[in-house]
Amino acid sequence: MSWGARVKPRPEERSRVPDACAIAAVASLSGNLVPGSGIVEMLKAMGPRYNGLGGGFAAYDVYPDFPDNFVLHVMFEDEGSRREFERRLGEKFRVAFSEEVPTRSGVFEEHPITWRYFLGEGGEGFEERVFRFVMAVDEGIDGAYVVSSGRNMAVFKGVGRPDKVAEFYKVESYKAAMWLGHGRYPTNSPGWWGGAHPFNILGLSVVHNGEISSYGISKRYLASKGYKFIFLTDSEMLSYAFDYLLRVEKLSVDEACKVLSPRFWKEIGNGNEFLKRLRIRYQELHVNGPFSIAVGMRINGDLYMLSLTDRLKLRPLVVGMSDDLFMASSEECGIRAIEPNVKKIWRPRAGEPVLVKVKRSEN
Amino acid sequence: MKIEKIPEFKVLIDESKCIRCKICVNECSFGALRYDKKKNKIVSKDWLCVACLRCVAKCPTGAITITRNPISLSPHDYWTERVRRDIWIRAETGSPRLVSMGTNLNYPSIFDHLLLDACQVTNPPIDPLREPIELETYLGDRSISVHSEDPLGLMIEVPIIFGAMSYGSISLEAQKALAKAAKELGTLMNVGEGGLHPDLYPYGDNIIVQVASGRFGVHRDYLNAAAAVEIKIGQGAKPGIGGHLPGEKVTAEISAMRMIPEGTDALSPAPHHDIYSIEDLSQLVYAIKEATDYSKPVFVKIAAVHNVAYIASGIARSGADGIVIDGFRGGTGAAPQVIRDNLGIPIEIAIAVVDDKLREEGLRERVALIASGGIRNSGDVAKAIALGADAVAISTAALVAMGCTLCQHCYTGKCPWGIATQDPKLRARLNVDEAARRVVNLVKAWSTELKEILGALGLSSIEGLRGNREKLRGIGLDELTLKMLGVKPAGR
Incomplete structure (x- = not known):
């Protein structure tokens, strides 16, 4: 039985589709949980930045009943893909709990079915096992796509306006320590539900606005490191780039940002040997061309929100702070939509990362 | 007249313009022009003319024209x-024919079937007049950890270096011009296998010295004087064969540089006699590293041949820091015609398959890839880099910038421009400063053009183009060639 909406392209259908977008992110600075309605309001304020062909959300610390479990959110086109996925999952992992992700009917005529699987283990080497499993599923099961695979987090996304996608997944019913949101403006109708943002791998999620001019070489580089490219989007590449630099190469977030958005050689000069080595070694991951991104990540149990632009700042990025919230947005109106009383708003300089450690809620 | 002497060119002298100054007679190093006192006019031996255009350039009244000799052999499209x-020529001499420069046959050029992308609407082009665009290029092993203190390879300011041309194949003046240009541009020149003249030692930071099969002029100070050392295995114009500098060209100075007796033939054997396989290459790489205290990158230069990807993979495992690949169009001072015209493969394909293979094997970061052999303009530079090269090496283009007209008679040693000659009178014709200025100008112009290309592609640095084949599209290339190049057809 097919559910009439596609989750990902088959290898022969893979083609690169440029897109532009609205990005938004919000996290609590005081350990409160932020309701899903807030991130939806941020995106609704930036309506002209998306065209109804993609929207999505990432939520961190969203499952209080499973605070330490890795959870796979998986989209299926049909029942056969789900059975095949569950067979493979059972071979590799013990599942503590699984259920279909609840949705509202009547929002989309056709849509895939999404399930979530809470994995019942952890420990040394577990992330690497999950990573390999996700790559194998994405590459190996035609009608299945893993949309998120981190600990205590979720990605909800689909082909539609972000507010529609939120309505569909009942995003307003969730509360999270940190949210990322995205409204997509692709240049044609790719139609794959998995192709919407955020892109996630393990604890790392990216929402992205821009078009990466150096995509061709970054993709070749990461493909040679074992990453499987299903959607050929810049954002998929960015999530893999961060994962590679942070998890595999063990760079700090700041160092990873200096790889993606390096300083100019004139600024590096002869004095800064480390920056020079960083730029030389990872030259394929110098993300050349316009981008602004918000990244959610979990490192050693701590949650971080990062926002970053390319070193010429060819895409907009605004950040803001109130007593309780930290926000990043494509436009200022997004910030004011969730926090009319915002205390401080600023526009980070080109290529300068803004990294916020998110206070964990007591749950 | 013997049939092979039917002239290819014809010297036409406009009697009404000629003032009988005889400059042309002195300038022609091939002896094609003579002043006939009785007739009071310049007469030509057309069969000696090579169309170098020296006389045309030097005639003060513009009286000389060189044309193709319009002979009418009975037409035959196969027996041209x-x-x-x-x-x-062979019937007369009984010998292989020697030729110079890269092959002049009309093989299809892949560069001319590749087109670059440009930004429109979804992505803003970058204006090089407003935003910085970087061409700085690293050559060496970059697999070393960022926390390591091992010495890095070389940074050059443009992704263009000068290819190997020895003292012997070109004049000392031409070498000096290249060294000066390399220094001013912040890049490298390569002295080839003829040793390093004392005048060039001050340019050491911008020089690659070569260790070739003849080992001419190789000693510890030679290796340590340079920024990098290149082991020459092969050359695009003559893969698999050695070299031969005839004894009459081994002057006192050249004998000193090459460390061989004056007047003896300088023979470079076809193989290195201590390299009969890949494990031997590794020993030479480390011998050189030991001699230079691991302070200099060691490159290995090979000709692009059929199995180039596997050969390069072996070299990347040998400890070398870079691989220079010379395509079949690469130039030469002298090579047997049949070798030059029939051996090797195009540099475009070689770079693509080598870059692919090294990435597949996880070796790409261990070595720099330098493409050479037929790079004519900045478009070729951009395409070679997009296919996967870190940098390109140019030689013919640099000589043309100095004034070479590609008459393709370097092997005669009679270069009328003072470039490919050891004749003191001819050498004096090349003004080192002027030649250096023109080479610098060429590379500066290409650099500006590269920045324009990068800007149009939405890239603010050259590393975004390197190996980025998304930025290339093919026209008129067959499916298999496109697949090997990793390039989509135009329209996709």
């Missing part, structure tokens, strides 16, 4: 005039 002439 060229084919017939080649047979006549």
Whole structure:
């Protein structure tokens, strides 16, 4: 039985589709949980930045009943893909709990079915096992796509306006320590539900606005490191780039940002040997061309929100702070939509990362 | 007249313009012009003319024209005039024909079937007049950890270096001009296998010295004087064969540089006699590293041949820091014609398959890839880099910038421009400063053009183009060639 909406392209259908977008992110600075309605309001304020062909959300610390479990959110086109996925999952992992992700009917005529699987283990080497499993599923099961695979987090996304996608997944019913949101403006109708943002791998999620001019070489580089490219989007590449630099190469977030958005050689000069080595070694991951991104990540149990632009700042990025919230947005109106009383708003300089450690809620 | 002497060119002198100054007679190093006192006019031996255009350039009244000699051999599209002439020459001499520069046959050029992308609407082009665009290029092993203190390779300011041309194949003046240009541009020149003249030692930071099969002029100070050392295995114009500098060209100075007796033939054997396989190459790489205290990158230069990807993979495992690949169009001072015209593969394909293979094997970061052999303009530079090269090496283009007209007679040693000659009178014709200025100008112009290309592609640095084949599209290339190049057809 097919559910009439596609989750990902088959290898022969893979083609690169440029897109532009609205990005938004919000996290609590005081350990409160932020309701899903807030991130939806941020995106609704930036309506002209998306065209109804993609929207999505990432939520961190969203499952209080499973605070330490890795959870796979998986989209299926049909029942056969789900059975095949569950067979493979059972071979590799013990599942503590699984259920279909609840949705509202009547929002989309056709849509895939999404399930979530809470994995019942952890420990040394577990992330690497999950990573390999996700790559194998994405590459190996035609009608299945893993949309998120981190600990205590979720990605909800689909082909539609972000507010529609939120309505569909009942995003307003969730509360999270940190949210990322995205409204997509692709240049044609790719139609794959998995192709919407955020892109996630393990604890790392990216929402992205821009078009990466150096995509061709970054993709070749990461493909040679074992990453499987299903959607050929810049954002998929960015999530893999961060994962590679942070998890595999063990760079700090700041160092990873200096790889993606390096300083100019004139600024590096002869004095800064480390920056020079960083730029030389990872030259394929110098993300050349316009981008602004918000990244959610979990490192050693701590949650971080990062926002970053390319070193010429060819895409907009605004950040803001109130007593309780930290926000990043494509436009200022997004910030004011969730926090009319915002205390401080600023526009980070080109290529300068803004990294916020998110206070964990007591749950 | 013997049939092979039917002239290819014809010297036409406008009697009404000629003032009998005889400059042309002195300038022609091939002896094609003579002043006839009785007739009071310049007469030509057309069969000696090579169309170098020295006389045309130097005639103060513009009286000289060189044309193709419009001979009418009975037409035959298979047994062309060229084919017939080649047979006549061999029939007369009984020897292989020597030629110079890269092959002049009309093989298809892949560069001319590749097009670059540009940004429109979804992505803003970058204006090089407003935003910085970087061409700085690293050559060396970059697999070393960022926390390591091992010495890095070389940074050059443009992704263009000068290819290997020895003292012997070109004049000391031409070498000096290249060294000066390399220094001013912040890049490298390569002295080839003829040793390093004392005058060039001050330019050491911008020089690659070569260790070739003849080992001419190789000693510890030679290796340590340079920024990098290149082991020459092969050359695009003559893969698999050695070199031969005739004894009459081994002057006192050249004998000193090459460390061989004056007047003896300088023979470079076809193989290195201590390299009969890949494990031997590794030993030489480390011998050189030991001699230079691991302070200098060691490159290995090979000709692009059929199995180039596997050969390069072996070299990347040998400890070398870079691989220079010379395509079949690469130039030469002298090579047997049949070798130059028939051996090797195009540099475009070689770079693509080598870059692919090294990435597949996880070796790409261990070595720099330098493409050479037929790079004519900044478009070729951009395409070679997009296919996967870190940098390109140019030689013919640099000589043309100095004034070479590609008459393709370097092997005669009679270069009328003072470039490919050891004749003191001819050498004096090349003004080192002027030649250096023109080479610097060429590379500066190409650099500006590269920045324009990068800007149009939405890239603010050259590393975004390197190996980024998304930025290339093919036209008129077959499916298999496109697949090997990793390039989509135009329209996709």
